[in-house]
Amino acid sequence: MSGPIGKRTPYIEAVQKVTGQAQFAEDFHFSNMLYVKFLRSPHTHAKIQNINLSKAKKLAGVCAISIGRDLPIPFGVLPISPDETAMAVNKVRYIGEIVAAVAAESEKIAHEACSLIEVDYEPIRDFLEPDDSLIDCSPDEQIHSHSKNGTNVHKVAELYFNDPKKAIQNSDISCTRTFKFAGVTHGFTEPHATVAQWNDDETLKVITATQVPHYLQKYLSKVLEIPLHKIRVIKPVVGGGFGGKSDPFPHEIITSYLSIKTHRPVKCVFTREEVFISNHGRHPTKMTLSVGADKQGKITGLDTDIVIDGGSYGSFGVVTSYYNGVLLQGPYRINEFGFTTTRTYTNKPQCGAMRGHGAVNPRYAMEVIIDELSHSLKMDPCDFREKNFLPANTLTVGQLRITSNGVLDCLKAVREKSAWDERYGNMPDGRGLGIACGFFISGSALPINWNRYPQTVVHTKLDFDGRVVIFSGASDIGQGSDTMLVQITAEELGITMDRVQVEVADTKLTPVDLGSYSSRVTFMVGNAAKSSSIKLRDELIKTISKEKNIKPESIQFENNRIFTEDKSLNMSWDEGVEICLAGRGSIVTMGYYISPQLGGKFKGSGAGLSPSYSFGAFISEVSVDKKTGAVKVEKVWGAHDCGKALNPLAVEGQIEGSIHMGLGQAISEELVYENGQFLNSNFIDYKIPSTLDTPDMDVTIIESDDKEGPYGAKEAGEGPIHPVLPAIGNAIFDAVRVRMYELPITPDKVLRAIKEKI
Amino acid sequence: MSVKSYLKPQSVTDALIMAKTHANYLYFAGGTDIQVYLKQQLIKPDHIIDLSDIGELQNIASNDENISIGSMTTLDAISKNNSIYKDFPLIVEAAQSIGTPVIRKTATVGGNILVNNRCNFYNQSFGWRQAIGSCLRDVGDLCQVTKTSGKCFSRNVSDLAAALFCLDAKVIISNQNEGLELSIVDLYNQDGIDFHKHLDHDGILTKIILPIDAGSTWFKKLRIRNTLDFSSLTIAAKVYDNRNFRIGLNGVSMSPVLITGNLDMIDLEGIKSLARKSCKTVDNDMMPLKYRREMIDVYLDQWWVSIQK
Structure with missing residues (x-):
């Protein structure tokens, strides 16, 4: 490849971001704009008996107030789980749930008006722990009336292939452990922010920090009862998402509603505490995992029972429930396999999708147990893993189709770079190495809302100025998808990147893309962009070959020139554009992506299906202070198979970011609940690792060249997080011979484990 | 937050006049912590008196006997002062353990000494x-x-206080009367609500005076992260003339705790026992109570090992 593909390429918006010019949702100001503040519930679970707005309405500067019954239509990102309303209707289900919203001339007035709203509540029994939610209760006490069997269970997801229990029972060795994982949240830098503008032509424009403009458009239409074609959602520059902006949110709907009601632009910006309350982070999880193996170190079966604490609403919870189980089918061959995941409702802020969705906690459990089995067999943990890896081009027991697979190369890379063979088990007391592997989807093969459309469409426009503009609904949230689009287009057209520009994530201007979630953008949008660019190139070739009487197949594009090998044709890009557009003006080509038909015929077979999977292997080195229990992660070697690194700089960034985020969940981050509300909803007490806590990183990119990915590419944004946590847990064992079954691995827990061992 | 006026006196005298004439005021030093209190409506002053323009509060002066540090000196500035670095490395270590480099550019010595209990x-x-x-x-x-x-x-979390306790620092307070000089130890109450003393009559902490004398010092701070976090336990210790020692503990009680003695008169277990009795530690921090209590012993063990060398 002669263009930018495969070259380390800074993000096209990088300068804008670092110089403060980039426009985030909060940066949009309109004349005559109003500001929204919310009155939130002080109760975990209570009936709303009465709301008195009279005092608030009288406050000067208050323009509109809305409450739950104004927007009663339920929604939820998954059409199978529409259990949420924009504001509480009839009852509240967690502390912090929005009860009323005020639009006023200033934030201060809106805030004051909220304090003047009087609400009478009748508290109901609350359910704060998943174990309580599993037990029968009266219909009046249920968090949602649709929970089955009089409990507060949201979803039971289970799949069993063959007879894993029996296989484990009959195994030469087995290991069963119970793990506990605290809830964690995304910690993105930019808080939620939305600006809505109802126009004179009765169209709605919503500028919002979102990963899913298309889904938001859909649910705005549903709840506000406005036709889709009258709604325009724009995603401006977004300051991080990690899954935390991948739902349609109540504040987006309410802000839009208040703009419609007042006929004025309305802005909403969350405080950091509100971001925490909104949560949608990784579910607190308790799981018991059993894995069996034979004497040769072959895994014979896996069986797990998982309870995840979903909080008050569904969000992506049904998917999370399945992902907890199905994504244990790799990277190892396991033919006797089964799981049951129970997602409970509790009276707490809702959980949802977060980087590595659904699979991070089970991955920790699996990799720790593999480590234990290896030790039981006196086998090197790397060797054990090698024996069990899935090959390329195979099906798992649940019919996930594995195509390219570079996991063995990943393992070999980190094993060599960390000098594992010389150092593992031979380090001084208090110092240790740990290995873990992982895999993840490159986009969900099935859309959330079943339909006959492609999963993404890209338009590429060429005009007289020689500029190529890509129109795509893809949402760049910091992962570099805009840059990826430009790279691909520049590569295919043989032009420099400065000639390519993007118009993205605007549901009026850009064709549909489903959003930035499930690590789908590079694979799906990349393929669509490539297809669209090739069509444009073909159009250029067709017209130029005709005019110059040259064989189409001899025409090449490189470095802003169009030429043949023998130089019988040798023109600039602009000259070629003029020929191509003569007599017809600008042209637009279109590319799209539709996943191949995948999966089995059983219920739940769609979960975890992806056109391709990434793989990885990570090794951590830790030191443990045996007197204090403090763990310092000294270094992490990470190798990730992303198929082909379209932009190695971005892939390295994703791997490094995954190490940092995984480190946080492993050793310090935890959402601490106190009577249903977070005790630490701020960045002082929620312990995201600082630069001083972040280890040295050694990143290796493995390119397995996926046959269906654009230029062979697969995902790199989520997969790398999975092995980070267990690599740390396993390194702690190597350092001080204690197994950590509860995350985060804080010093008090390590010290307790050390003392219990003695 | 509804503040009626934001005042910037140019001298301590001006500040005291403003304090006298503005009811329900708040003295504002670097503001890195107090702004959060304002935002969370934990305090609701009508007037803010910002001390940052008062030059006389930002001086560092030294003679053969002591160093005086103006209370509005930033934590960053004292970390970079050669005299302090030479004679009081403990102060530099304590200051650099507070906040982050960016916060230390704004946060002041006085602000940390008088930080609100948490x-x-x-x-x-x-x-x-x-x-x-x-x-x-x-x-x-x-x-x-x-x-x-x-x-x-509620617990005091001033890291500097722990260090200043063991350095036997004095503080100067200006007020509507004659002002006063007192030991830093006398600045604190063992009370989670009324945690500072001697700041009545619009008192302003103006200076900290550190006597220059020999001795070996030791400092350790317990926290989850290596930056930003407030202390879960801070221990500063000094051994000086004839094996006398002073140990300042903080983060584990309503005020900083001072333990003094002579190493020939008390052993490690005795010191630990004194520390445990002196600290009224409860479960009001992100780190578990049992662990923080355990760490008092562990840190004192480590200090003990260090002085054996």
Whole structure:
């Protein structure tokens, strides 16, 4: 490849971001704009008996107030789980749930008006722990009336292939452990922010920090009862998402509603505490995992029972429930396999999708147990893993189709770079190495809302100025998808990147893309962009070959020139554009992506299906202070198979970011609940690792060249997080011979484990 | 937050006049911590008196006997002062353990010495506190930590105070009367609500005076992260003339705790026992109570090992 593909390429918006010019949702100001503040519930679970707005309405500067019954239509990102309303209707289900919203001339007035709203509540029994939610209760006490069997269970997801229990029972060795994982949240830098503008032509424009403009458009239409074609959602520059902006949110709907009601632009910006309350982070999880193996170190079966604490609403919870189980089918061959995941409702802020969705906690459990089995067999943990890896081009027991697979190369890379063979088990007391592997989807093969459309469409426009503009609904949230689009287009057209520009994530201007979630953008949008660019190139070739009487197949594009090998044709890009557009003006080509038909015929077979999977292997080195229990992660070697690194700089960034985020969940981050509300909803007490806590990183990119990915590419944004946590847990064992079954691995827990061992 | 006026006096005298003429005022030093209190509606002053323009509060002066540090000197500035670095490396270590490099550019010595006591159940937003219902320091008559109504155990988290305790520092306070000089130890109350003393009559902490004398010092701070976090336990210690020692502990009680003695008169276990008895530690920090208590012993062990060398 002669263009930018495969070259380390800074993000096209990088300068804008670092110089403060980039426009985030909060940066949009309109004349005559109003500001929204919310009155939130002080109760975990209570009936709303009465709301008195009279005092608030009288406050000067208050323009509109809305409450739950104004927007009663339920929604939820998954059409199978529409259990949420924009504001509480009839009852509240967690502390912090929005009860009323005020639009006023200033934030201060809106805030004051909220304090003047009087609400009478009748508290109901609350359910704060998943174990309580599993037990029968009266219909009046249920968090949602649709929970089955009089409990507060949201979803039971289970799949069993063959007879894993029996296989484990009959195994030469087995290991069963119970793990506990605290809830964690995304910690993105930019808080939620939305600006809505109802126009004179009765169209709605919503500028919002979102990963899913298309889904938001859909649910705005549903709840506000406005036709889709009258709604325009724009995603401006977004300051991080990690899954935390991948739902349609109540504040987006309410802000839009208040703009419609007042006929004025309305802005909403969350405080950091509100971001925490909104949560949608990784579910607190308790799981018991059993894995069996034979004497040769072959895994014979896996069986797990998982309870995840979903909080008050569904969000992506049904998917999370399945992902907890199905994504244990790799990277190892396991033919006797089964799981049951129970997602409970509790009276707490809702959980949802977060980087590595659904699979991070089970991955920790699996990799720790593999480590234990290896030790039981006196086998090197790397060797054990090698024996069990899935090959390329195979099906798992649940019919996930594995195509390219570079996991063995990943393992070999980190094993060599960390000098594992010389150092593992031979380090001084208090110092240790740990290995873990992982895999993840490159986009969900099935859309959330079943339909006959492609999963993404890209338009590429060429005009007289020689500029190529890509129109795509893809949402760049910091992962570099805009840059990826430009790279691909520049590569295919043989032009420099400065000639390519993007118009993205605007549901009026850009064709549909489903959003930035499930690590789908590079694979799906990349393929669509490539297809669209090739069509444009073909159009250029067709017209130029005709005019110059040259064989189409001899025409090449490189470095802003169009030429043949023998130089019988040798023109600039602009000259070629003029020929191509003569007599017809600008042209637009279109590319799209539709996943191949995948999966089995059983219920739940769609979960975890992806056109391709990434793989990885990570090794951590830790030191443990045996007197204090403090763990310092000294270094992490990470190798990730992303198929082909379209932009190695971005892939390295994703791997490094995954190490940092995984480190946080492993050793310090935890959402601490106190009577249903977070005790630490701020960045002082929620312990995201600082630069001083972040280890040295050694990143290796493995390119397995996926046959269906654009230029062979697969995902790199989520997969790398999975092995980070267990690599740390396993390194702690190597350092001080204690197994950590509860995350985060804080010093008090390590010290307790050390003392219990003695 | 509804502040009626934001005042910037140019001298201590001006500041005291402003204080006298503006009811319900708040002295504002670097503001890195107090701004959060304002945002969370934990304090609601009508007037803010910002001390940052007062040059006389930003001086560092030294002679053969002592160093005096103006209370508005930033933590960054004292970390970079050669005299302090040479004679009081303990102060530099303590200052550099506070906040982050960016915060230390703004946060001041006086602000840290007089930092408000903290508690997980108090340092929360208005809405959060409303939901929890009661806090002795806020509203209601029940402490959420101890589930009793007797006493507030919010904890002092000044890292500098622990260091200054063991350096036997003096502080100068200007007020509407004659002002006063006192030992830093006398600045604190063992009370989670009324945690500072001698600041009445509009008192302004103006200077910290450190006597220059020999001795070996030791410092350690317990926290989850290596930056930013408030202390879960800070221990600063000094051994000087004829094996005398002074140990300042903080983060584990309503005020900094001072333990003094002579190493020939008391052993490690005796010191640990004194520390345990002196610290009224309750479960009001993100780190578990049992662990923080354990770490008092572990840190004192480590200090003990260090002085054996």
